[in-house]
Amino acid sequence: MKAEYELSLKDYVAIIKGRALLLAVVVVVVLAATIGVAISVPPIYQATGTILVESQQISPDLVSEGNTTYADERIEVIRQRVMTRENLLRIIDKYGLFADKGGRLSETDKIDQMRNAIVVNTLSTFIKGRGEATVAFTVSYEDKRADVAKEVADELVGLFLNENVKQRTERATETTEFLTQEADKLGAELATLENQLADFKQAHANALPENQQLRMSMLSRAELDFREVDRDYKAAQEELRYLDLELSAANSGASTQAANGKAATPDPQDLPSLKAEYARLLTKYTEAHPDVVAIKRKIQVLQASGEKGIAAAASMNLDAARVRTKMAATQSNIASLAEQKREISQKISAYEADILEAPQVERGLVSLLRDHDNAKKKYEEIRAKEMNAKITESLEQENKAERFVLLEPPLMPEKPVKPNRKKIVAVGVVLAPAAGAGLVMLLEMLNQRIRGVGALESVLGKRVLVAVPYIATQADQARRRRWLMLLAGAVVLGLLVLLVLVHLFYMPLDLLLYKAMARFA
Incomplete structure (x- = not known):
């Protein structure tokens, strides 16, 4: 139908x-x-407290901000810490919450109901250059009794404020300690690299790249010195050969003179016998005696002849001695020049070895310098961060950084919200x-x-x-x-x-x- x-x-x-x-x-x-x-x-009363998120007191241009987390994120973290089982049970016992329900509710049920009664709302606004930002938030608590709602809201607001200070201080302290430990580690690594670099430079002091031009100059100077010493060495050898010929000539002249004057010159050994005969005759005769006069004349002739031969022989021996002295000096000079040539040759070889070793040393040095520079850069960066962390820690301890300020405390609710x-x-x-x-x-x-x-x-x-x-x-x-x-x-x-x-x-x-x-x- x-x-x-x-x-x-x-x-x-x-x-x-x-x-x-x-x-x-x-x-x-x-x-x-x-x-x-x-x-x-039954009516439900709500007490609400407003907390302002106040920015850092000192200009960020002078002191950078340390804890740069977003306010809403930090509020959520604090909310989780405040609404722990331990804190909520303490508040429930302190204010006798849910006492009218007797033993019908377990601790878990009470905690769940109290968490549902706590309301945290953020207040955001648009800030030029930063976009949407949280500038404040409210903490509310709902209860059937207006006075209890106010007291519990006061307790919760205090927990939020204290937990924020505690959290920011702990974070700043932990950051400072971490950066200090990292700076110490990097400092030890940097010291090790500096020691390695110093040992490397000391072990290859003569082949360092920065001394390459100096070694080239020293090599050129050593080669020039070697040529000068070699020229002097050859000149000394020529002079030695000339002195050898001169010595041979001097020795040949003395032998010829001795051979020519052997018959004309009395034997110097007859002179003493003549003097003895002369003395014996004087014991018998006077000086005017013919025998005495004859022996005296012989003695005078022999003395005169002997002085001339001795002078000639002395002159020939002096020339030979002078030549020998020159030869000895020349030989000593030749030995000195040879030693100088050897030393200069060793220097030249050492310079050449250092110049050939320089590329290998430069590669090793570049590697060490790169590691050292990187470690030094990291060390300076971590030290700068450590200094900023210490400043941030001081700001947090003196409550000069970003902070939560109680803008409006919870008031006694006049009418119920539910x-x-x-x-x-x-x-x-x-x-x-x-x-x-x-x-x-x-x-x-x-x-x-x-x-x-x-x-x-x-x-x-x-x-x-x-x-x-x-x-x-x-x-x-x-x-x-x-x-x-x-x-x-x-x-x-x-x-x-x-x-x-x-x-x-x-x-x-x-x-x-x-x-x-x-x-x-």
Whole structure:
């Protein structure tokens, strides 16, 4: 039937009239239930504290910021630390939370309910050059008692402030300690590299790249010295050969003179015998005796001849000695020059070896210098970071860095934030007719009776010629009037009950009337 015949507006009106009492009852019951819920739900008070995220007190151009994490990230970390099981249990025990529920809740249930009652909201704004930034946040706590909500909110705000100081100080201290340890490690590595570099330079002092030009100059100078010494050496050898010839000539002249003067010159050994004979004769004769005069003359001749030979021989021996002295000096000079040539040759070989070794030394030195420079750069960077970390630590300890400042402490809440009774009643006003209509539609769908001429024609497949309307009797009219009176009485009673409930649980009627008049005045 329903698939073939669609109800008309008259049919709907007839259904509403037929189910008017049921519809009215459902509407009144649902509306009364929603109003009862709105009035009976206990009020929830919320105390809120506002904390300002204050930027660093000293200009970042003078002192760089140390803890550069985003404020919302830091707030979330602090929230997790504050809302630990230990802290929440301590607060629950301190303020006697959930005491009205007795032992029905376990510790886990209490902690879960308290976490749900804590609300942390961030307040962001657009900052030029930084974009969206968090400048403040609120910490709220909800409870059935206004004073408890305020006290717990105060406790939570204090925990947030203290935890922020503790966290930032610990982070700055840990950062400083870490950077100090790393700087010490890099300092030890740098000292090791410096020692290696010094040992390498000392071991290859003569082949260092920076001394290459000096070694080339020293090699050129040594080669020049070698040529000069070699020239002097050859000249000394020529002079030695000349002196050798001169010595040979001197020795040859002395031998010739000795051979020519052997017959003419008396033997110097006869002179003493003549003097002895002369002395013997003087013992016998006077000086005028002819024998004495003759021997005296011989002695004088022999003395004169001997002095001339000795002078000549002495002159020849002196020339030879002078030549030998020159030869000895020349030989000594030749030996000295030969030693100088040997030393200069060794120097030249050493210079050449150093020059050939220089590329290998340069490669090793470049490698050590590169490692040393990298280590020094890292060391200087880590030392600079360590200095900044120490400054940041001082700022945190003196509370000069970015900090949380209590902008507005939690106040005693004047009115509850939950439940929103007006919304509940409004929902009841919308839900009551919908529930009544739904129930009526359900009952009509279950009812298979035929309504109206159109439905009958649809069932029979024939046209209805005459329709006799329903004729209400006096009994029907009396019964309808009773139902209307009962309905009116129920509505009036419901309104009276509603006014009493509003007066007792929500707001006195005189105050409510005063506010209504003030709003529409």
